[in-house]
Amino acid sequence: MRKIVVALSYVGMIEDAEAPRRRSAGRRDGKRAGGAARSAAGATRIVEAKQARSQATHERLLDALSELLQARSYGEISVADIARAAGLTTGAVYARFGDKRGVAVALIERFLAASFERMDSWGAQERWASATPQEIIDNWTRGAVNFGRMYRPFLRLMLEEPALREQHTTLIDHSSRILADLLRAALARPVDEHFDGDVEFAARAIMERFELQDDDESYARINRLICRITGVPEQATPGAKRGGRKRERA
Structure with a gap:
């Protein structure tokens, strides 16, 4: 019986010794998980910011063509004109729309x-x-x-x-x-x-x-x-009669 008690006490001592290590490992795992979550959130924000900038550039190019069309015909407008009106390079036009027609379609x-x-x-x-x-x-x-x-x-x-x-x-x-x-x-x-x-x-x-x-x-x-x-009936002009105004009697 004494051997059993000693053995159990020894097991308890081992478990007590392992507890700090388990807590430390748990904290490390939690930190790693938290860091991963923050990294994922940061990556998401970066992607969203890039998408917002890309969309803003997209709209600037469309607005530029819209304004140019108020003064000139489509045939007189070049890719360089669109880029210049938007304050961007021609590369921005080609990267997003392929050519002038792509801007017009959008x-x-x-x-x-x-x-x-x-x-x-x-x-x-x-x-x-x-x-x-x-x-x-x-x-x-x-x-x-x-x-x-x-x-x-x-x-x-x-x-x-x-x-x-x-x-x-x-x-x-x-x-x-x-x-x-x-x-x-x-x-x-x-x-x-x-x-x-x-x-x-x-x-x-x-x-x-x-x-x-x-x-x-x-x-x-x-x-x-x-x-x-x-085939919708026409609305008569107020005060007017079909056939025109009658001739006044002499």
Whole structure:
């Protein structure tokens, strides 16, 4: 029995002697784990900072081309012009976009994303639920004319650059689809199978064909055009009668 007690005491002494070493090893492991975590976090911050700088450079180059298009046609702008306007080297352009066309494609993609968001927001307004077809057409026309005037360089770029013509079609389709949906709901009657195509044709005529003036006469003409193309009844001018003013009696 005495031998067993001595043996157990000896084991306890060994365990007591090992305890500090285990605690020390645990602290070292904890420090290593903490150091690894801090290193990983630091590496993540470095990567995020590099990505932020890269994105900022990306946007600067797009902004530079956008500003240049306000004064010159796309064909007159070079990679060197874009780099200089952005305050960067031509290497930054080639590294991120490959060539001038790559910058143009990225710029139009950004433009389309913002345009779709703006168009969707316009089409989702609650006021259209109680609006007449003529009111919808009038508001859409004014918005389309203003849009075309503000972003004429982008629209022209999409038409002139073969790689971007599909994006132009997508833009027109998006706008005309919103108009067609609103008119279909406002008419509250069945429309024929050509209705959507007619609305698209009218939208394309406005946003692509015409250099429009910002005046009431131009708006009235465009509204009549859309109404006649789509079959929406024209809104009579207040106080006017069909057939013109009657001749006064002598």
